[in-house]
Amino acid sequence: MSPVLAARPPSWSGFGFDGNWDVVWHYTVVHLRITSLALLLGAAVAFPLGLAGHRWRRSYPAILGVTSVLYTIPSLSLLVLLGLGFGLGLLNDTPLIVALAIYTLAILVRNLVEGLRAVPDSVKDAATGVGYTPLRSLLAIELPLAVPAIIAGLRVAAVSTISLVSIGGVLGRGGLGFLFFEGYRRNRTSEIIAGIAASILLAVVVDIALILTRRVLTPWTPARAAR
Amino acid sequence: MDALSGTIEWLTTADNWWGPAGIVQRIWEHLQYSLLAVGLAVLIALPAGLVIGHTGRAEPGAFALSGAARAVPTLGLLVLLGRWYPVQAWPVVIVLAVLAIPPILANTTAGIGGVDPAVRDAAQGMGMTPLQVLTRVEVPLAAPLILAGIRSALLQVIATATIAAFAGLGGLGRFIIDGFAVSDDARVYGGSIVVAVLALLGEGLFALAQRSVRPAGLRRRRPPLLPVAVPIPPTAGGIST
Numbered sequence: 001m002s003p004v005l006a007a008r009p010p011s012w013s014g015f016g017f018d019g020n021w022d023v024v025w026h027y028t029v030v031h032l033r034i035t036s037l038a039l040l041l042g043a044a045v046a047f048p049l050g051l052a053g054h055r056w057r058r059s060y061p062a063i064l065g066v067t068s069v070l071y072t073i074p075s076l077s078l079l080v081l082l083g084l085g086f087g088l089g090l091l092n093d094t095p096l097i098v099a100l101a102i103y104t105l106a107i108l109v110r111n112l113v114e115g116l117r118a119v120p121d122s123v124k125d126a127a128t129g130v131g132y133t134p135l136r137s138l139l140a141i142e143l144p145l146a147v148p149a150i151i152a153g154l155r156v157a158a159v160s161t162i163s164l165v166s167i168g169g170v171l172g173r174g175g176l177g178f179l180f181f182e183g184y185r186r187n188r189t190s191e192i193i194a195g196i197a198a199s200i201l202l203a204v205v206v207d208i209a210l211i212l213t214r215r216v217l218t219p220w221t222p223a224r225a226a227r
Numbered sequence: 228m229d230a231l232s233g234t235i236e237w238l239t240t241a242d243n244w245w246g247p248a249g250i251v252q253r254i255w256e257h258l259q260y261s262l263l264a265v266g267l268a269v270l271i272a273l274p275a276g277l278v279i280g281h282t283g284r285a286e287p288g289a290f291a292l293s294g295a296a297r298a299v300p301t302l303g304l305l306v307l308l309g310r311w312y313p314v315q316a317w318p319v320v321i322v323l324a325v326l327a328i329p330p331i332l333a334n335t336t337a338g339i340g341g342v343d344p345a346v347r348d349a350a351q352g353m354g355m356t357p358l359q360v361l362t363r364v365e366v367p368l369a370a371p372l373i374l375a376g377i378r379s380a381l382l383q384v385i386a387t388a389t390i391a392a393f394a395g396l397g398g399l400g401r402f403i404i405d406g407f408a409v410s411d412d413a414r415v416y417g418g419s420i421v422v423a424v425l426a427l428l429g430e431g432l433f434a435l436a437q438r439s440v441r442p443a444g445l446r447r448r449r450p451p452l453l454p455v456a457v458p459i460p461p462t463a464g465g466i467s468t
Contacts, residue, residue: 072430074386076403077419084230084416159297166302170393171407180306184393189310196303203298 012182012191020194024179028198031175034168035161035206038097042104042157049105050112051138063109071106075099075167096168103164104157108150115149116142148221151214155207162203166195176202233413238420248401250421256397257425260316261384264323268380272328273373276335280369281361289336293329301326301387309394319391326387327380334376338369370440378433385426399425 009030010023049067053060070078082095119142127137143150168174169181176195183191215221237243244250279289301322308318342365350364366373392400402418405411 069427069430072382072426073423074389074426076386076389076400077423077426080403080415080419081423084234084412084419156294156297159294163298163300163302166300169302170390170404176300177302180300180303181393184306184310187310189307192303192307192310196300196307199300199303200298207298 012179012186012188015188015190017190017194020191024176024194024198027176027179027195028202031162031165031177031199031202032206034093034097034100034165034175035158035202037093038100038161038165039104039154039158041097041101042108043154045101046105046108046112050109050116053109053113054116060113064106067106067109070102075103075164076170078102079167079171093168093173096165096173100161100164104161107157107160108153111149111153111156112146115146115153118149119145144218147217148214151210151217155210158206158210159203162199162206166199230412230416234416234420237413237417243417250399250402253397253399253401254421254425257385257388257391257399257422260320260323260388260391260396260398261381264320264384264388265327265377265381267320267324268327268331269377271324272331273335276332276373277339277361277366279332280336280339280341281357281365283340286336286340289332293333296325296329299325302390305387305390306393314395316391316396319388319394319396323384323388327384330379330383331373331376334379335369335373338372338376339365341372342368371437374433374437374440378430378437381433382426382430385429386422389422 010026012020012023014020049063053063073081078099079095082098123141123145124137127141128134132141165175166177166180169177169179172178172181176199179191179195179198183189183195242249246252276289279285304322304325305319308322312318339361346364346368347360350360355363388398389400389403391398392404399418399422402414402421406414406418
């Protein structure tokens, strides 16, 4: 049976690590699921926003300003207020996912726009010259060339999101964050340490996965420059 | 909407503002932790960033460190230290300082290292010593970026200091955590609003300060990005903050 489908999450027993790996695994999977949903939602909003900011230059400062102000709101506040404002309730993951997605916007939008802006004019002119329509030039030339910048943004967003998911632990959610706060309440240091280690490990694995994705998507760039 | 009217009532009740556990006292505690932590981080990261940026040595290392620090689950560390050293402020301040170091280090390094080499050469040609080049040329030119780093550090710290309440300390997190524990929604929401307003106010004040330190010679040019945007250390590709 997959741990995700378990009706009742496995719970930590005793004060050591032994026999608790299934608990760590369970919450790591939950953590990854929350992170992925937040990134997907964030990217789904950031993509049109970024394209708009690129296409209509004057809208860009406004878009950047709004996303930056949203980025400024402390996570616990945003989480709680989303629960209040949208009646999402505090006892499911929706407010957490929405809050995390909002934070990714500031990073994702900027990297998309800067990436598109960095495409040399000569390249765009060449595309126009061989008969590409603006839309085709965007899809076939500019976006692929912006992939390194887009992935760079995704990496930052993913790693910060993974670290931030734990905030949901305050409300008894938040993937591995649940282990932090349960470990604290039950005086189980091992549970907290396991949560921290799993969180760091998850961030590293996701970061490496994104670097590899970038290499696959942009075979023309030297591997060394992948940062 | 019940929750909203309850929250407004909570925020507008004078008794909730004053007294030993009132909002004003909590704001003061919150600011104390935050400013101590950022002060500590500045003491460490600023000199380090100045040296690294000026000499150009270990620059990739400084950026890599700042990037890697993002993966550290600050909340977990806070909770762990709170467990080991309950009701003591210094572990919280140290964790918050650790959180504040990367943006200050990265921005100081990027700001100093990004000064036009021609400007540096000119200063040297005028007979300035390396220390004079640093203090009279590089620091003023990098000041907006350095302040931006301190600003984003302060902001993250103010947001995260909320968790100090979990380690049995004060600060505005008390309202959220205690309110949640006793299902007092108005207190949870009210506390959240106060934290958010505090962060936004801090951001606004800093943005103004940042504008005023921009060297006169650069003031007429419009900054490339909005002042609210977090600046971008020049890594490969130039955009991977």
